Amino acid sequence: MATSKARAGRSKLEVMHPDAAGIDVGGSMHFVAVPNEAAEQSVRQFGVYTRDLHAMADWLQACGVKIVAMESTGVYWIPLYELLERRGFEVMLVDARQVKNVSGRKSDVLDCQWIQQLLSYGLLKAAFRPQDQFCELREFNRLRTRLLADQGRSVQHMQKAMTLMNIQLSQAISDVAGVTGQKIVRAIVEGERDAQVLAAYRDSRIKASEEEIAASLQGTWRAEHLLALKQALGRFDFYAQQLQECETEIQRVMTKLEVHTKELGKGKKRSKAKNAPKFNVRERLLKMCGVDVTKVDGIDETTALNIVAEVGTDLSRFPSDKHFASWLGLCPGTRISGGKVLGAKTKHSVNRASQAFRQAAAALRSSKSALGAYFRRLCGRMDKGKAVTAAAHKLARLFYALMTKGQEYVDQGQLYYEERYRQRVIHHLQRRAQSLGMSLVPTA
Structure with missing residues (x-):
């Protein structure tokens, strides 16, 4: 019964x-x-x-x-x-x-x-897919990422060709694709072999002297390696042209998606990344999102563009920031059996937005901000990989709050975070001492 x-x-x-x-x-x-x-x-x-x-x-x-x-x-x-x-x-x-x-x-x-x-029976849940107009921006941005990777490989091919000729230019300057490196490489392709003449292309910002650069430019000049260098340089220029076309389309789509009329205010002085788009990404993002997400420490223009292109500006599909972090694969796992936690490892994810948040978290290593102090505190407690994931989780929840509430982010500063941490430690020590029948007395 x-x-x-x-x-x-x-x-x-x-x-x-x-x-x-x-x-x-x-x-x-x-x-x-x-x-x-x-x-x-x-x-x-x-x-x-x-x-x-x-x-x-x-x-x-x-x-x-x-x-x-x-x-x-x-x-x-x-x-x-x-x-x-x-x-x-x-x-x-x-x-x-x-x-x-x-x-x-x-x-x-x-x-x-x-x-x-x-x-x-209603047992399926739709996966997240941004609005159709953002899918166009996403595809252009992903294409730009692939072109940057291809251009980077052509730089590696240039370095290999010079190394085979014992042209150790990469030992004297840090970036072969920079101003000085490109002037020297193009002069070599055009037929210049005099090391002193090539070293004269040195930019004033280069730390190495002309004598050091000239010493690094004495090699064998073999014909097969010179041809490889010429073709690698040609591919580098070809990808540069394609990148310019792609960025023009990205700017066009972002202008079409602008829904706010806010003007760009003063932000933190940051050096522009080498591979950042050539147009004003920060202004376009402000008029798309209504808030300046680049004010969050660790999130620069390129990172913000990657995130917005992947998730769009409407995050109403996610009921809370916890759901958003779960979709990104940044929240702790919940493997529990018999009341015992078996593991809290985050699930494996190839989400591009999640990768962008992780890159932003890793950039907090030397940031003199509250988020930078938070990340360094995490690194002192756990290995760097877990610290990056935890900091990326915090950045993702901050991004969700900015996009859904429309409030500007204000950094409280590193000293504010350290003082808050100190007060929490003192509070827990006082409670512990009180439970043991003791009291804490500050020193003079």
């Missing part, structure tokens, strides 16, 4: 989306499942050509489908997602871990049916 009562008291799964469809996305074929009563054949397969995607959308509309779920498989889902969204469907992109099928037989037909069943 008790067993039957327990069974009767169990809540049954209710169909929340009777008009749901599930799609198993593939590189050469898409499998689509609709409710059994919606069509005579509830599972169909479609190709990946544009005409096939339109045929799929027409069939879904004929079946009365209003909401669609698909698994994030590589980049194959993007054209289908965008087309269905334009056709008026509510499209849910779900994490592959949510739609993992039960053990047993596995096929594309079973997968799409399983996705449709989970969605119909």
